[in-house]
Amino acid sequence: MVPSDASESRRRFLKLLAASPLLSYATLPSGVMAALLGSSRSSHAAVGGVQDAALISSVQDALNVMDFEAVARKNILPEHWAYLATAVDDDSILRANRDGFTRYQLRMRMLADVSKFDMSVQLFGTKWSSPIVMCPVASLKGFHTEGEKGAARAARSKGHLQVLSTQTSTALEDVNTARGEPVWFQLYNRDSWGETLKMVKRAEAAGCPALVWTVDLLGGRNTETFRRGQPRDGVKAPLCKNCHDGMTRPMFAGLTDQAGGQEGSGRTVVTWDGVKRLKDATSMKLLLKGIVTREDAELAIASGVDGIFVSNHGGRAGASGRSTIESLPEVAAGVSGRIPIILDSGVRRGTDIFKALALGATAVGVGRPYVWGLGAFGQEGVETVLDILRRELQMVMRQAGAASVAKITPASLVDRAGWMPAR
Secondary structure (H helix, E strand, O other): OOOOHHHHHHHHHHHHHHOOHHHHHHOOOOOHHHHHHHOOOOOHHHOOEEEEEEEOOOOHHHHOOOOHHHHHHHOHHHHHHHHHOOOOOOOHHHHHHHHHHHHHEEOOOOOOOOOOOOEEEOOOOEOOOOOEEEEEOOOOOHHOHHHHHHHHHHHHHOOOOOOOOOOOOOOOOHHHHHHOOOOOEEEOOOOHHHHHHHHHHHHHHHOOOEEEEOOOOOOOOHHHHHHOOOOOOOOOOHHHHHHHOOOHHHHOOOOOOOOOOOOOOOOOOHHHHHHHHHHOOOOOEEEEEEOHHHHHHHHHHHOOOOOOEEEEEHOOOOOOOHHHHHHHHHHHHHHOOOEEEOOOOOOHHHHHHHHHOOOOOOEEEOOOOHHHHHHHHHHHHHHHHHHHHHHHHHHHHHHHOEEEEEHHOOHHEEEEEOOOOOO
């Protein structure tokens, strides 16, 4: 459909506004700019005002991972998209996670010898060819029929670490088969310790080497965008209903409470004693996901934790207003190199990954970007998202004169807030 003159004039005005320095002094309510420009357009195009292109028709057309977002949004049912897109409260933490990366600038180094290039990292004795981790995202069949198996095959094809959600729509054992080796398993706490332990032992029996306990939802959360995206009458659309009727949560099989007892239910109080109890109950490595302060990093180590995810659940946990990249330096100071740190939330570019590694992360996780790829083009989309991120990271490492991840240090960055890293 050809846009009206008024519509085109509005778009041109908003593009001009987006490019203007005056925009930095204005705060628009969440979603207003995207709504004015048209909800079918990708969010990065709506705000950027420059990279304003039509939907890509194949993975070969993608220039960056954001190119998959609009295609995925077009393909995915609105109710499911609302779940993927939501953050907490007014979603401003999504912007905070992205803006946090702009705080740090790169110090490019010229004429360095990068002929012997190595992007690999070590995690618990396993060597990974890239520091990019696929974070747990629930119910991947809600975004594409290939679901977790498609994501696992992509992880296998590209050699990436994959972490599987408790709320997977495909059984852990089947995902392991598709991956070709056991994945890491992400745990949500249950009200009953006995039922929590059943899931832990199932993951252990499946050969999972690591358990990632998500602790940032224990206080509950307010996901308004998700709730607004659900049908007003509470009745799912026919396709969505069919999807959910056939898409049980296989990790809950054999548990007494199939629906309740999730994180944030408010019925169970968990403390650091619970961390020690869980650590003693399993032979798997135990990581805590959702640590964002130095104090909690130090308590985690004192409790015997083997690793930490610096995460705010992609903006879906507490309404802190603080990005994970800005939380990372104090967590890294508390850890002091004793255990691995994985950062996630808001990562969209190779430069983001580089900055996280420079500030102390051992590896860096992505969630929404690979799900955009899955929702847009299935397994091929996930593989391409991973390829793009690897390519971008490799490029910035070469530009900064870092021939290996070990050579990415705080000296590679300048903090725009005034703090200069030690050199």
